[in-house]
Amino acid sequence: MFKPVPSQVKFPDLEQEVLEFWKRRRIYEQSLERRAGAPKFVFYEGPPTANGMPHPGHCLTRAIKDLFPRYRTMRGYLCERKGGWDTHGLPVEVEVCKELGIHAKEEIEAFGVEPFIHKCQESVWRYMKQWERMTERLGFWIHLDEAYVTYHQSYVESVWWSLKNLFDRGLLYQGHKIVWWWAQGGTALSSGEVGQGYREVADPSVYVRFPLAARTSLKGFEQRNVSFLVWTTTPWTLPANQFLAVNGEVEYALAEDAQTGRCLLMASSLVKEISIKAAKSLRVLQTYSGKELEKLEYFPPFEYYFRQNPLPGRLSDGTDLKTAWRVVEASFVTTDAGTGIVHVAPAFGEEDFNVLLRERDQFVGGAVPILLCPVAPDGRFTTEAPPQLQGRWVKDCDRDIVRDLRQREL
Numbered sequence: 495m496f497k498p499v500p501s502q503v504k505f506p507d508l509e510q511e512v513l514e515f516w517k518r519r520r521i522y523e524q525s526l527e528r529r530a531g532a533p534k535f536v537f538y539e540g541p542p543t544a545n546g547m548p549h550p551g552h553c554l555t556r557a558i559k560d561l562f563p564r565y566r567t568m569r570g571y572l573c574e575r576k577g578g579w580d581t582h583g584l585p586v587e588v589e590v591c592k593e594l595g596i597h598a599k600e601e602i603e604a605f606g607v608e609p610f611i612h613k614c615q616e617s618v619w620r621y622m623k624q625w626e627r628m629t630e631r632l633g634f635w636i637h638l639d640e641a642y643v644t645y646h647q648s649y650v651e652s653v654w655w656s657l658k659n660l661f662d663r664g665l666l667y668q669g670h671k672i673v674w675w676w677a678q679g680g681t682a683l684s685s686g687e688v689g690q691g692y693r694e695v696a697d698p699s700v701y702v703r704f705p706l707a708a709r710t711s712l713k714g715f716e717q718r719n720v721s722f723l724v725w726t727t728t729p730w731t732l733p734a735n736q737f738l739a740v741n742g743e744v745e746y747a748l749a750e751d752a753q754t755g756r757c758l759l760m761a762s763s764l765v766k767e768i769s770i771k772a773a774k775s776l777r778v779l780q781t782y783s784g785k786e787l788e789k790l791e792y793f794p795p796f797e798y799y800f801r802q803n804p805l806p807g808r809l810s811d812g813t814d815l816k817t818a819w820r821v822v823e824a825s826f827v828t829t830d831a832g833t834g835i836v837h838v839a840p841a842f843g844e845e846d847f848n849v850l851l852r853e854r855d856q857f858v859g860g861a862v863p864i865l866l867c868p869v870a871p872d873g874r875f876t877t878e879a880p881p882q883l884q885g886r887w888v889k890d891c892d893r894d895i896v897r898d899l900r901q902r903e904l
Contacts, residue, residue, distance in 0.1 A: 513633065522635045525567055526574060535571035537563045539636065541578030541644065545586055545617045548628045560634045577629075577641035581618040584679070584687050590617050598678045615645060670865070672844040677873030695889070697727040700896050701772060702837070703758070703904045704738060707791035707819070712748070713782070720748065722792055722821070723758040723768070725832035728842070729895040730888040733796040733868050733879045737838035737849055739824035742784040744834055749776040759787065761834025768833060790821045795904050796880055822849055841867035 516522060539559065542552060563573040590613045591597060594605065602610050626638055642649055660666050674683035703721035706712060712720050722738055740746065747762040752775040760768060762781055769776040826845050827836050840850035850865060868879035875883040875891065882898070883891050 529572040532572040535566040535573045541580040543580045544625045575636040577636045577638045581645040599680045699727045704792045720757045723760045731839040734839040735794045739836040740784040741827040742823040747778045748780045761829045
């Protein structure tokens with residue numbers, strides 16, 4: 495009367511029996527047929543790329559994707575599920591580049607864009623059977639036989655159609671944002687692509703003086719040689735400096751260097767630590783709140799761009815303090831490391847860029863703060879950078895920049 499039950503359960507075998515039952519009885523197809531004419535729940539499958547072997551992480555995402563259509567179907571909706579395959583993007587290109595032994599955009603162009611595309615199309619289907627098998631074994635109910643493919647002309651045209659409709663409705667706008675950048679390929683990277691792996695490199699750290707501008711007076715020390723002391727691990731970004739950021743809630747000290755007589759501004763809580771690291775004898779002369787330092791003007795370590803590009807409203811000493819080189823207040827500034835004063839290069843950091851946008855919103859009249867970016871898409875300095883840096887890979891310039899700062903005693 496009853497089917498014998500084995501003493502030891504083999505779960506993979508049980509799963510296979512269920513899958514065969516679903517297939518034999520057309521369970522998935524019947525779930526759709528029974529909802530014919532019902533309100534539709536549209537399911538947009540975020541397609542995977544089949545040029546790599548599926549792993550446990552893919553199993554999790556596909557199981558979650560299966561959950562919502564099933565639930566909506568149980569709730570009475572017609573949920574047609576069409577699979578898809580992502581056949582473009584850097585993961586595919588990187589895989590092909592490894593096969594061909596090439597790395598840069600110029601090498602792809604030398605190989606030939608069309609032959610390279612064909613290689614990518616071949617690569618994208620490499621593990622198709624494994625993906626289909628994994629999808630089936632999970633019990634993911636989805637139509638794979640009618641899957642859309644992102645390199646098909648019909649799909650590409652549908653994307654352009656969608657963009658045109660958004661444009662016609664006034665829903666598209668042009669703007670700027672800070673993104674991960676692949677200099678060799680000359681293209682932006684998603685966080686997922688960056689997460690695939692990158693090489694860690696050692697960045698040199700350096701303390702830099704940003705002298706107070708001649709026209710700016712610091713309460714109680716108008717005639718003294720005063721500079722902001724800044725610590726950075728990215729010397730190559732210094733030619734793009736536009737602001738210094740302080741925390742309005744932090745106390746800052748004006749400390750005199752016994753050896754040079756120079757006065758340095760830094761967070762009060764870091765004076766002792768900095769004096770030890772820099773092997774200097776520092777004596778605190780005065781303290782200020784971060785709010786008191788806001789809007790003070792200073793000279794950046796590299797002024798080449800503004801020297802070569804005169805702008806309206808420049809001061810007699812050659813700086814254009816309306817568009818850059820002033821102290822701003824920012825909540826992201828901490829005293830966990832450094833000096834409590836942050837060098838801001840809006841072209842190379844999300845928080846830095848937000849500072850520029852905020853300053854633009856607050857600026858009234860005169861020259862609007864510009865975005866200074868002396869680096870080209872290939873990661874080399876442009877003609878907006880000092881002559882000794884122009885045309886060179888930015889990371890190759892770190893040591894030369896540090897050496898130049900030391901020679902100028904900055």
